[in-house]
Amino acid sequence: MRRRLLLSTLAVAIVAILLLGIPLAYATRKLIYEEAAQSLDREASSILGGVALNLDAREDPDESKIAAAYPGRSIVITLPDGRVVTAGPKPARGAELLTADGKAGGVHVRVSQPAAEVHDEALRQLLLIGSLAALGVAVTVGLAMFQARKLTLPLIDLAETADRLGSGNARPRRRRYGIAEVDRVAEVLDRSAVRIADLLAASREFASDASHQLRTPLTALSMRLEEMIEAAEYPDVVREEGVAALAQTERLVAVVEQLLARARHDRTGAAVAAPVDGVIAQQVEEWRPIFRRAGREITVTGEHDLVGMTNPEGLSQIIATLLDNSLVHGTGTVTISTKQGTASVVVEVGDQGAGIPPELEPRIFERSVSGGSGTGLGLYLARSLAVVDGGRLELISARPAVFGIFLRPAAEARLAAERVVIGPA
Secondary structure (H helix, E strand, O other): OHHHHHHHHHHHHHHHHHHHHHHHHHHHHHHHHHHHHHHHHHHHHHHHHHHHHHHHOOOOOOHHHHHHHOOOOEEEEEOOOOOEEEEOOOOOOOOOEEEEEEEEOOEEEEEEEEHHHHHHHHHHHHHHHHHHHHHHHHHHHHHHHHHHHHHHHHHHHHHHHHHHHHOOOOOOOOOOOOOHHHHHHHHHHHHHHHHHHHHHHHHHHHHHHHHHHOHHHHHHHHHHHHHHHHOOOOHHHHHHHHHHHHHHHHHHHHHHHHHHHHHOOOOOOOOEEEEHHHHHHHHHHHHHHHHHHOOOOEEEEEOOOOEEEEOHHHHHHHHHHHHHHHHHHOOOOEEEEEEEOOOOEEEEEEOOOOOOOOOOHHHOOOOOOOOOOOOOOHHHHHHHHHHHOOOEEEEEEOOOOEEEEEEEEHHHHHHHHHHHHHOOO
16 A cells, blocks of 8 residues: 555656646746847847947947957947958857847847857756756655555554454554544544443453352252252141242342343333332341351341332342341341431341451442452442442441441332422422
């Protein structure tokens, strides 16, 4: 491409120089010869006037003065009485001459100049024009090489960027080249790189989130199935445990749907007015056997019959995450308390352990931050689930660890819905 650009630019420049230079050279040569002829005519007229003045004064023309006044000219003056006066150098035999004649009052003047002098002057001008044309071609070649490099290097760079995107390296380069069209392509590639990076990050997050989020319900489901196997001789117990396992399975399906929504960047949420007591009771029922095996208990305190705006499956997952953290990192009895706040329904989950280390406290909800052997995803995902439904998850106390789930009250949601339906007053 660089060679084609160079050759095409050079061809255009040469054609333009030839179209301009040839007429200019022809016009310059013609102008030089015409100027020489006009100069000889003026000199002949001037000499003729001087001779007429001499004759009026009854004097003969002075050859030396005439030769000094018109150097390089061969001058022949024929007087009325037939005498011939010559001035200036005598032309060489056979030399080509440019001449001009003047006649007045019986006086004839002929002024001659060697044509070689005019030829030499015309040649000098033509050489000057040729030199300027050659200089123009050289400058054109330099500019063509510069432009070809300026155009081809960005294209090579963009090709490398596209190749990097195809190989999975989706880091935008944010490099611009000062060419509007090329910069536009670079901008589109950078935007594509950002989108590809987002898609890759979402895929990695989904795999990591799925592995973490599915671990808790699968563990509970496995334990329920173990209970069913151990109590197989009691049909009522088997039925009860089977119902609980079915509920765990449904919850597992809901978790998978939430993770798929996260992978699609679907953050609209599905909050409804849900009784908080039912969600807490279901989680306590699932986790109490696990805590009892560890020699610990779960207690529920606070106000009852509270209704908050939440996705029941999401709230179940948040409480399950907090209970799992308490089981792994905490000690003693885990307390779940509920209360009606001034602007939200609050569910607090805390234990009697040593709490969160001071260095982790400011970053406890960040991704991949963990105080033990965990993945560091649980609290990050739990807070994300709370935010999706318009709530929030906060650390109320670090030592001992107490987390608070703040839900929008159902009355606030109903009031907002009424305002949308009725419209402003």
